[in-house]
Amino acid sequence: MQANVKWVEGDTFIGRSASGHNVVFDAGHDSAAPSPMEMVLMSAGCCSSVDVVSILQKSKQNFTNVEVQLTSERAESAPRVFTKMNLHFVVTGYGVSEKHVARAVELSAEKYCSVALMLDKTVDVTHSFEVLEA
Incomplete structure (x- = not known):
């Protein structure tokens, strides 16, 4: 690349x-x-969202929206690297299974999202989710 x-x-x-x-x-x-660090944060969110959407589609979940709310903390002094990052998924749909969402987020976090997995080597990366009925 x-x-x-x-x-x-x-x-x-x-x-x-x-x-x-x-x-x-x-x-x-x-x-x-966006700044370069904002781009890194959004890249982690996008990478993981691609995984979550794909996995939910394969599990035939009837979702209408997937959004990831990203929060982070950075070191106080230079280099101002990320120290913590949370990816909070909000999945909206009709009868979406929390079990399937949990599995999709887990697979992204542990196996598929190369951006978050790369960052996880030096950043405390966490994932969370909620399911909303449409």
């Missing part, structure tokens, strides 16, 4: 993936785009 990041101006950069997609990053205080 390869990518390129180019400085635009100030604290703004554009990342370009090998697949040709562009992403804007902004590390300034009055930023117009």
